[in-house]
Amino acid sequence: MITSDTPRHQGLRKRLAEGLKIKGIRDERILEAIATVPRHVFIDSSFINFAYKDQAFPIGAGQTISQPYTVAFQTQLLDVQPLMKVLEVGTGSGYQAAILCELKAKVYTIERQRELYIKANQLLPELGYNPAFFLGDGYKGLPTYGPFDRIIITAGATAIPEELLDQLVVGGKMVVPVGPGDQQTMLLIQKTGQDEYSTEKHGTFVFVPMLKGIVN
Numbered sequence: 001m002i003t004s005d006t007p008r009h010q011g012l013r014k015r016l017a018e019g020l021k022i023k024g025i026r027d028e029r030i031l032e033a034i035a036t037v038p039r040h041v042f043i044d045s046s047f048i049n050f051a052y053k054d055q056a057f058p059i060g061a062g063q064t065i066s067q068p069y070t071v072a073f074q075t076q077l078l079d080v081q082p083l084m085k086v087l088e089v090g091t092g093s094g095y096q097a098a099i100l101c102e103l104k105a106k107v108y109t110i111e112r113q114r115e116l117y118i119k120a121n122q123l124l125p126e127l128g129y130n131p132a133f134f135l136g137d138g139y140k141g142l143p144t145y146g147p148f149d150r151i152i153i154t155a156g157a158t159a160i161p162e163e164l165l166d167q168l169v170v171g172g173k174m175v176v177p178v179g180p181g182d183q184q185t186m187l188l189i190q191k192t193g194q195d196e197y198s199t200e201k202h203g204t205f206v207f208v209p210m211l212k213g214i215v216n
């Protein structure tokens, strides 16, 4: 059974969304999604009181659920419209995937750690979200399911994952944190032609690393 959602949780979520607006998240649909998705059910129960603080938290297997601001910021850069095909790399808790589902995207999400893949695959349908889940290496993407209108990477890559660029439609966008060390620069890459890209930098963030292969 999933943790219940109470008026108190709903109130805390609304305040979280208001706080993100003050921090510069302007897309009302994203603020609405943050105010809707019950973040506390994605978090280990001992942290339930922290679910609606603007902080990252452990989700098991040495991974974290991203900070709400980071989720909102990446989602805003991604510029998701209803019915778009969106690939997420790094399912983790499934929270970001739920936000993308709230935006009415067709969501495909890949996780490399079986434990997290199983957990999210069980939880999201219970909440009414039905992205397509994959256990696999996000560096390879999902060539047979692409091309995608949007690709969002929620782990820190050491370099731009080239194979994923091939899986974007022309006119598509990829949001990816890239950096050699503990910090990454948020990149918005737009595919402007078959082999043409433009890249914008959008500040510094801290993500868990994007790693190769799967963990069973």
Ligand code: SAH
Pocket (backbone or CB within 6 Å): 063, 064, 065, 066, 089, 090, 091, 092, 093, 094, 095, 096, 097, 110, 111, 112, 113, 116, 136, 137, 138, 139, 154, 155, 208, 209, 210, 211, 212, 213
């Ligand atoms: N989007 C998640 C954030 C989880 S943290 C959420 O909303 O909770 C990043 C996740 O990326 C971790 O679960 C990690 O295991 C996963 N990851 C790292 N490298 C990966 C890869 N190459 N392919 C798929 N998932 C990967």
